[in-house]
Amino acid sequence: MDYKTLNHITIKDNFPLPNMEQTIQRLGEGYRYFTKLDLKSGIWQIPIREEDRIKTAFVTPFGLFQFNVLPQGLKNSPPTFQRVMSTALESCRQFCQVYLDDIVVFSKSYDQHLVHMKKVFECLKENNLQLNPSKCSIAHSNIDCLGYTITKKTITPLNDKINAILKLSEPRTLKQANKSIGAIAWYRKFIKKFAEVAAPIHAVTNLTKANRHKFRRTKDQSAAFYELKKMLTTAPLLLNFLDDSRPIILSTDLSDYGIGGVLQREINGETHNLYYHSQLINKAEKNYKTIEKDALAIWKCFERMRSYILGRNIIICTDHCPLCHMMEKKISNKRVERVALLLQEYNIEQVIHIKGRYNCLPDFMSRHPIPEKEEIMDFAYGLEVSQDRPPVLGMAGVTTRSKSKLETSTNQQSIPVYPSTSTVKDATQKFVPHFDITRLKEE
Incomplete structure (x- = not known):
């Protein structure tokens, strides 16, 4: 569904995601047992308040329909979902961390x-939230x-x-050596002693046309190449945690063979990779048009980096200028529009054009791709439920500016109050437990 217009007039929910570094550090404080639970179809378990459902309406050959739950594509779906989960598990904060549906x-x-x-x-039972048993790990030591x-x-x-x-192969020809050092050289101002480490490679790549036949691979070049790879994959150039x-x-970039992408942050004028x-x-x-392949490169990177970028502000850099307005117009x-629809749930601040010569590393990586088994743009739709009613925590995930003004003028809250405990207990529900704790035994 195309929710660009709705997202444009929707008031942004600024509920924050948990700090990634603090979450990891807390989990590493000497705990012996870990259980990881995954919700079934995440945001599709969260109902939208009834008066807002009409805003999600869409037309099909079978009639006019509207969502009763949060759909993918609304810009407030991730923060609203995090708000619901944090509230539902508020009483478990001392021994439980919630990061979206994990x-x-x-x-x-x-x-x-x-x-x-x-x-x-x-x-979870009290709030009628379902788990996905196949993706849950119970009582593990790691x-x-x-x-x-x-x-x-x-x-x-x-x-x-x-x-x-890590899987980049060592260059074996002069052409490959030139491309590899050219891709990595963009980071020379951020890597200490870059010139010193790269000197053995520069010595054999800075050859005149008449002397190119003298190119030979040596142990010094191999050592320099692997040292440069190490610099790219360790601190300070590589950051372990995000700062919001x-x-x-x-x-991102593409070639005739593959796609490449690098997630980065600027800190005090220096670029750091994530x-x-x-x-x-x-x-x-391979038969896609250039604009389609560039859009595919963006989507595949988003798909792989989802846990890092969902709910955070993002700037996309591409060397294909026509894509700069794909989130606005x-x-x-059809393929580009499909990607634009899939990206609606992310907080994309802007898509900007950069010249190819400044997009060195993504370009090099796209020419040395890693085989993947994943299917393109393939994810399940719909939610199979075994409950007589939706979760008890409903949210106003699509409050528009005009709606907010109207509610303010009538002294109404823009976000509904959660149901009281008595309401929860009085509601009839059919809960189908996936786990029986009594059946667990220590191995």
């Missing part, structure tokens, strides 16, 4: 963990969360965000 329960003993899990399940593997004693970064760099004080920047991504494009995608291309 819930992590942590304890220092097994018996304590059972008590904590029971409390969390009771809160857990993957927000790009890290966490155990009782260690916090280890996952390699997902740097695999695109300023927008994050996503730069995530690298590259992947091959399939046979059908309708583009007469």
